Amino acid sequence: MALGGTISVPGGARGTRLTGAEITAAVPGLAELGVPVEVRDVQAVPSGDLTFAQVLDVVAIASRAVADGADGVVVTQGTDTLEETAFLIDLVWPHEAPFVLTGAMRQPAMAGADGPANVLAAVRVAAAGESRGAGPLVVLNDEVHAARWVRKTHSTNPAAFASPNTGPLGHVVEGRVRMLLAAPRHEPLSAAFDRERLEAARVALHVVTLDDDGARLEGLEATYQGLIVAGFGVGHVPAALAPRLGALAERMPVVLTSRTGSGSVLRHTYHAPGSEADLRRRGLIDGAFLDPYKARVLLRLLLAAGAGPQDIAEEFALRG
Structure with missing residues (x-):
């Protein structure tokens, strides 16, 4: 084709x-x-x-x-x-x-x-x-x-x-x-998506940068249903940004990934404000090995399928 x-x-x-x-x-x-x-x-x-x-x-x-x-x-x-x-x-x-x-x-x-x-x-x-x-x-x-x-x-x-x-x-x-290698396969998601729900399932991507104040995230919950965060390294953000991401995680699924292009975000190695452990405590979902672009694809499909917060967390744990 x-x-x-x-x-x-x-x-x-x-x-x-x-x-x-x-x-x-x-x-x-x-x-x-x-x-x-x-x-x-x-x-x-x-x-x-x-x-x-x-x-x-x-x-x-x-x-x-x-x-x-x-x-x-x-x-x-x-x-x-x-x-x-x-x-x-x-x-x-x-x-x-x-x-x-x-x-x-x-x-x-x-x-x-x-x-x-x-x-x-x-x-x-x-x-x-x-x-x-x-x-x-x-x-x-x-x-x-x-x-x-x-x-x-x-x-x-x-x-x-x-x-x-x-x-x-x-x-x-x-x-x-x-x-030479075999990639693990998981049960596929249904491809029968309601097109209106797919269109409405809007997922934003925020790439964290030096001295990022998160101003672009203000009011995000009014127009988006989910957020992918591409954090520094193993999944870190400036400490000042962490409360804003935590507040968003109370309103929508927020998935933490790495902007590096390879490797996984961590879960509990660092504990300072803005670290991966701190962000997980605030409700962010672990994106594991998924890069930000692929994480956005998965989150949008899950939202279009009507998945709830627990289901979304479980899917990222399985496929991340």
């Missing part, structure tokens, strides 16, 4: 995007794989314009394809939000069949365009028996990453995607899919 993104931008004077058929036609060796590929165009939009609802629509289309006999699914999209859409799909994908996301860092007309190689590797992974049951995967640069862990770590490098906490699950070597 083809969405938009760099992989579909032809460059030059042409203003239209490449179709899925045009993208796959430019992949050397795809026809020789012996894997029948049915190509569908879904949403020709930059990944920055994708919505939760559109991604869930893609999941629904993919689920119908699997029910009709597809062995796996490949989605091409822009890389800007790939780590978030992949995790959203990971939370709701109920099938053993592989769901593989890929894209490109360079436009097709550029020297060293990486799109064709990424598509070829993604199809190999989607067709491989070793990928079954692994959940949604992200495949770029001949690396296979779990949607749960992958992050975009560079703005332009073709090797932009990495899984800082685990490394890749596998590699594509000489056309062979080699899965």
